[in-house]
Amino acid sequence: MATDEEAPQRPKRLTRAESKARTRELLLDAAAETFARKGYAGASVEEIAESAGFSIGALYSNFGGKQELFLALLESRASDRIAEAAQLIDGRQPDGTAAAGLGKLLIETADEDVAFESLRAEFWLYAVRNPESMATFAERVGESRDALTGVIARLLEGQGRGTDYPLQSISTVVIALFHGLVQLRRIDPGFVSEDLFERTLACLFTEATMTGVQLPGPSAEQSGSGENADD
Amino acid sequence: MATDEEAPQRPKRLTRAESKARTRELLLDAAAETFARKGYAGASVEEIAESAGFSIGALYSNFGGKQELFLALLESRASDRIAEAAQLIDGRQPDGTAAAGLGKLLIETADEDVAFESLRAEFWLYAVRNPESMATFAERVGESRDALTGVIARLLEGQGRGTDYPLQSISTVVIALFHGLVQLRRIDPGFVSEDLFERTLACLFTEATMTGVQLPGPSAEQSGSGENADD
DNA sequence: GTCTATATTTTGATAGAC
């Protein structure tokens, strides 16, 4: 008989590496939930580990520590759902469907997925306080903005008007407005009616198409990801 | 001779109550700075007290503890500078001065006053995680929005168009956009050009005046401060 | 690779001197 160190590559269960990778993912899931609920400083590694169904030792076996775990989360999970959702919308009818879809996304995010905006706020605060990690966060945000820019470009194209100059400015405004309104609606739903985002987007896009995209920012060019002024 | 317990009401130096009030204010200042820099959970009462030039005991003599100190800060310092600035702008020329002034405020806030948006993020996260304090935060935000609404009303009035229906929606959008853009510019100044806010505001106001304020939200009415959906 | 037990440090909060 061969020892069990030679052949068991078949899916008898899980490879050692696969098992470790799964543990890593479960720990990242638990970390996302716990950091969102308690904050970076307020969450303990013990709570994260237990919430994932593991011990502290398992966490330290997979990550260097609390900070490294948070940074791994920042790198792997800091992309913005507004860009993902916009890409799903991409290819739809060129009428108001897109704005309506984003409006619905905002209400769902504010009312149901409490963790999302909290975790993003934690990412932002951590990056502001630890400038060496800001580049990573900026990268993720930039990717999301670029994805959204592409969607908006095809959208305006479908409406038959200019798609050139300051589209990145438009997507920046959309992202800023999205997060700002999500936060305000969590403060008080009465502040942000269910159709406020959709209506504002319609206003922005109308102005964009009517003036040939003349609204925000043809003066100063937008770089893909500029330098940070922190460190 | 009269004992020194009877007459010394004259401004020999500071009354006992005045001295205590001054200590309170200094502690609140230090708390604002420290909570902004380290976060609620990350800041220690020792650091706050020392930063104010007092001992831990003095802090506990003036506040019930860390949580009570933070809540006192939330109640006394959570108003929004965008509303204050708008009121300063109030009464100016009815041309683009207002939008330009707010645009300048955004760049200054993002680039120079790091603590402001960080502390607001801490207020938001604390209130999201401690729903019993959300009403207080919502009150401050509502006051700021109402102040801004008044300024916008007089502004549009000066431009000669409708000032009635959804002005609160407009100020809500302005506030959301302000904070969203401040956050994005701190992530990467290249994301938010210096005139993006001003241009977007001009777009919104133009649309507002041209359509007779038809843009956001004539369908759902906005209550002054509605109920929170948390507790 | 994961768990249990523990060393070390730090924190919020309190007691008593002045």
Next chain:
DNA sequence: GTCTATCAAAATATAGAC
């Protein structure tokens, strides 16, 4: 009213068993 000294709890991180 403020300071100094200190307690008790909780946290990060590590060491060694399995």
